[in-house]
Amino acid sequence: MTLNTRLTALLGIEHPVLLAPMAMVSGGRLAAAVTAAGGLGIVGAGYGDPNWLRVEIQNSENARVGYGFITWALARQPELLDAVLAQQPATVMLSFGDLAPFTARIHAAGVPVTAQVQNLAQARSALAAGADIVVAQGGEAGGHGMSARSTFTLVPEVVDLVAERSPDTLVLAAGGIADGRGLAAALALGADGVLVGSRFWASPEALVSPRAQQRALQAGGDDTVRTRAFDLVRQREWPAEYDLRLVNNALIRRWHGNEAELQSRLPEVVTAYQQGVAAEDFDVDTVLVGEAVGLIRDIRPAADIVADMVADATRILNRGNES
Known part of the structure; x- marks a missing residue:
C-alpha cells in the first residue's frame, strides 16, 4: 500500500513520511529504520556535536538518509555540512535561522534543501533562499518552534504561497501528526507529505530513555x-x-x-x-514531545509506525473518494 505524491517522486521513496531530525534523538538507527520502511529518516545533527554525528553516521549503516541541523548552530561549525554532504544524503534540512549561506553548497552536491518554517515570513525567506522543500511547522509540535500558528491553518496558507511563488517547491506538514488521520489531513490540506517527530520518539530505535x-x-x-x-x-x-x-x-x-x-x-x-x-526524575528532567503525545498509546518499531500510518491514511482517503 503506497501513497504517491510529489515528495515520493522527488526523494525516490515509497511513502510521504519523513522522520523529524529531533536533536540527539533521531540517530542513525532510527533514521535507517524509517528509510527501510519506505519513508525517509533524517538524522538530527542538532547542535553540531561532531563526535555524536560521526557515531550516528556509522549507525545508519550506509542507509539512504537525510541530515538535519539547527541553522544557527551549523553557522558556528560549517565544516559539519561537508561531513554530511560526503555521505550523499537524500536531503539536508535546516531549521531556525537563515539557510541562505548554505543552500548553494548543498545544491552543488546535488542534494535537495529542506527548510522548516513557522510562519509566512519565514516561508518567503526559505523560497528566496532556494529551498526545494518547505516544512510548515505548527505550534502543536514538540521541541523547538513557535507558538503563534497552528498546523491546520499554517499548512494551507504556506501551500497557497508556494503555489503562487514557486510551484515546483514542495510543502510538508509538521506538528501534531502521529497517525494516519494526521497524514490524510495533511494531504487534504495540500501538503506533499508529513514530517513526524513525537510518534517516532516513542519507538525502540529512538535515542530516548x-x-x-x-x-x-x-x-x-x-x-x-x-x-x-x-x-x-x-x-x-x-x-x-x-x-x-x-x-x-x-x-x-x-x-x-x-x-x-x-x-x-x-x-x-x-x-x-x-x-x-x-536520576531520571521526570519531575525535574523533561520529556520533549508535542501535543500528539495524547495519540500515542505504545512504544512501537518505526517500521510498524510507518506501515500503519500509511495504511490508515489510504483507507481514509479512499473512503472520501468513494463518497
Whole structure:
C-alpha cells in the first residue's frame, strides 16, 4: 500500500513520511529504520556535536538518509555540512535561522534543501533562499518552534504561497501528526507529505530513555506546554523568538513565567536539574514531545509506525473518494 505524491517522486521513496531530525534523538538507527520502511529518516545533527554525528553516521549503516541541523548552530561549525554532504544524503534540512549561506553548497552536491518554517515570513525567506522543500511547522509540535500558528491553518496558507511563488517547491506538514488521520489531513490540506517527530520518539530505535518513553505514555496533549524556562535551565542559548513544547512537570511549573527569578537563582536550579537528569526524575528532567503525545498509546518499531500510518491514511482517503 503506497501513497504517491510529489515528495515520493522527488526523494525516490515509497511513502510521504519523513522522520523529524529531533536533536540527539533521531540517530542513525532510527533514521535507517524509517528509510527501510519506505519513508525517509533524517538524522538530527542538532547542535553540531561532531563526535555524536560521526557515531550516528556509522549507525545508519550506509542507509539512504537525510541530515538535519539547527541553522544557527551549523553557522558556528560549517565544516559539519561537508561531513554530511560526503555521505550523499537524500536531503539536508535546516531549521531556525537563515539557510541562505548554505543552500548553494548543498545544491552543488546535488542534494535537495529542506527548510522548516513557522510562519509566512519565514516561508518567503526559505523560497528566496532556494529551498526545494518547505516544512510548515505548527505550534502543536514538540521541541523547538513557535507558538503563534497552528498546523491546520499554517499548512494551507504556506501551500497557497508556494503555489503562487514557486510551484515546483514542495510543502510538508509538521506538528501534531502521529497517525494516519494526521497524514490524510495533511494531504487534504495540500501538503506533499508529513514530517513526524513525537510518534517516532516513542519507538525502540529512538535515542530516548525507556523511562522517559513510559512517562510520555502517561501524558496527553493537555499536559504539554510551550516555554523558554527549560532552555534557561539547561543553558541552551536559543534566539528569543523560539520556545519549545514539552510535557509539563514540577520544574517547569515552578519557573515558567518566572524567568527573571530563575536567572537570579540559576546556579542552584541547574545543580538540581543535573541531579534530576542523572536520576531520571521526570519531575525535574523533561520529556520533549508535542501535543500528539495524547495519540500515542505504545512504544512501537518505526517500521510498524510507518506501515500503519500509511495504511490508515489510504483507507481514509479512499473512503472520501468513494463518497
